[in-house]
Amino acid sequence: MTVITPTAESSTSIASFVRKISLVQIAAVAVAAVLIIFGAITNNFFSLSTFQGILNTSGIIAIVAIGVTFMTLSGNLFTLSASVTVLVLGQAFLEIVHFGPFPAILIILLLGAIIFGLQGWLVGRLGANVIIISVAAGFLQQGVAEYLSGSNPSILAPAGVTSYLWMRNTYGGILFSVWAMFGVVILGELFLRRTVAGRQIYLVGENRAAARTAGINVKRITIIAFVAAGICIAFAATLEAAYTQNAYSQGSYTFDAIVAILIGGTSVLGGKGSLIRTMFGALVVSYLSQMMVMRGYNTPTRVFVEGLLLFGVVVVMQLNDRGRS
């Protein structure tokens, strides 16, 4: 405690203004400034083609991240096996795409819903830990995929099948996966805001005990959130497979999704945030990697910088949460 003389004016308007700005706002401005400055000193960075590039690399990441956001909002953190599911379902998609793209997509979405629905059931019904379940589910999926594909880990697009190639085209200079991203955001936000289950996801995430006492079926809502995640991730898998025309390496989707969600500002504890925020988070991730590519950095460096950013975000959020309570 400071003993002050009665004449000293303690609170000037500047001081009270500074007090009102939150740490998060300062951090957001700082990050934006760094991104813009680095963009500015990178040759040709601020050009139409760069921004097309940023958009085009963000679509699939964003759809995965949006899927995981459903889990986060419901108070169930993240999945640690998004990448595996994208790979495995991508393989499956290429295997069955000769049935025609729409039946194939539907089957893959259904598989995604089942894979994640089961995990949701384990978490919601048996109270299992979501991190452990998702890791275990990842190993299982990988095992099943390896068993089915035999010794051949990489699966190529079936020769001569062209009926699905519209999924990898650009429309107005923008990849189909980006248009798909906008579609997923709109549908997802409508689901979250306008349906009973969607609104209940937020309630369960904010205060599980209160939701239970209020007569909300917490287990059912948990499963629904997981199923929504599974459908999005499965959809991303079909886009990824169609785009790369093969499915043999896991991307960094698991990690990218978590970064996108956190940068977007969705609360790790659940209940607060949105899909739109995650989409912007994914765009920031893309911006970052595009910039690093253009400055000639390699992938490990890129992942390192992403890691730094994530670390910063987590620290700031932690401090901010503590400041509030």
Add this chain to the structure above:
Amino acid sequence: MVTESVLRAEGVVKHYGPVKALQGVSFDLRRGEVHALLGHNGAGKSTLVKTLTGSVQLDEGQIFLDGQAVSISSPSEAQSNGIAWVDQELTLIPNLSIEDNIALGGMESTFLAQRKQHRPRVKQLLEQIGLGHLSPTQEVGTLSIGERQLLEITRAFGRNSKIVILDEPTATLSDFEIERVFAAIREVTAEGVSVIYVSHRLEEIIQICDRATIMRDGQVVTTQEISGLDKSALVNLMVGQLPEFAEVQSIAKEGGNGDFSITNLSINNFVQDVTFGAKGGEIFGLAGQLGSGASLILRALAGLEPKSSGRVVLSGKQFRLGSTLRSRKAGVYFVSNDRKGEGLFLTFTNSRNLTATRLPILAKASIISRSVLKKSAETLMQLAGVDKSRRTMTVDSLSGGNQQKIFIGRNLNHPKMKLLLLDEPTRGVDVKGRAEIHQLIREASASGIGVIFSSTELDEIMELSDIIGVMHKGKLVNVEMRGQTNAAKVFNEMVRESEIEGVKA
């Protein structure tokens, strides 16, 4: 020395955005006195307390400690200057032990090696407040709300402070435990400690306080000696006239919707073979001291106690206990006494909180329109008596009493409700709001549903119940119509003679 002032606030102003919580409040606290802080919900009592304890920063004004101008910029500064307090909302950490919670934020270190040294002191603190049956290593999450409240109080008194501030310390305690709290207060004030006491229970104020400062809309109305005042004078100073309500006409039919019977209800090997029932349109009040099992009965009926058995028939249909979903399907709605933990979605808006339980009702084919939500929320805000302009503000920006009104409002007007359970329905609500909530409960009951409520406040039991059941140590010891019993009798059944001796000693 009696009039020496230890703490003085002058011209304190605090605004939360457009909300003028304090508008130039002056206040002084004398050595060794118990000073009541009274006022309607949202009058600014908790905000004043928070400025004194450094939890919020005042916009204008000055605080003096022992005549010295000071600025208290954080709770730890307040504490190192001898101010301890109990917040209106519970602040204990559920997954820490009792002793760690007591040490937490205190001056003592929490290092493992020192725990053992502190244990006798922790035991003594528990003993003093009547929690001697608890072990210092027990997790706080296993305690009932009332026990937690006592723990917070004894923690505050254990800090050896000059000033202890209690913001509604007794809202979930029965008269029996309150006596213990009073004993603790008398003990410290005799040693020269000063106490600020915020409460809506006016009998308590008259019993324990020396002076009262009455606030209204962020301003001080008056500060007076308690000795010259009685309850109605206090009510008058606080809220003016109490609202008059017309007698509620019961429209319940014989064999109506809310008839219920509970047979051989047993919970957690504690509540044993409890049997009672009532007709729809009757209000059943469960009285009992802390830990009597009254709360447990409500929780079990709501499906929140997995280890419960017994036959429950509601509106002619039997349902199994142990699942909140089954209870809800049967038409049971529950207002918990744990508003913060099990009730509100604190950082969501009032509107979202009010509609949280009725989303399926408001939806058409699972789709919800924004205008329907808004209309429903507005109707409920009006019903609950909270200003409509607060609809889009978060519920934690409301004063404690108004939060309670939102919580009650959420559980009103459900077309499928057959049994309404309320645990401590007017916790922290001012006299006027209390009368309004009682009226809401009477109206709900008059529509023919069953109502069971539990209250630690004997007055509330006597005022609101048609039938009174008294719980003691897990047993239902008596059930009587209100007309056939009186407060003294109920109190005696709640608290057995031997125990009363214990308190007075």
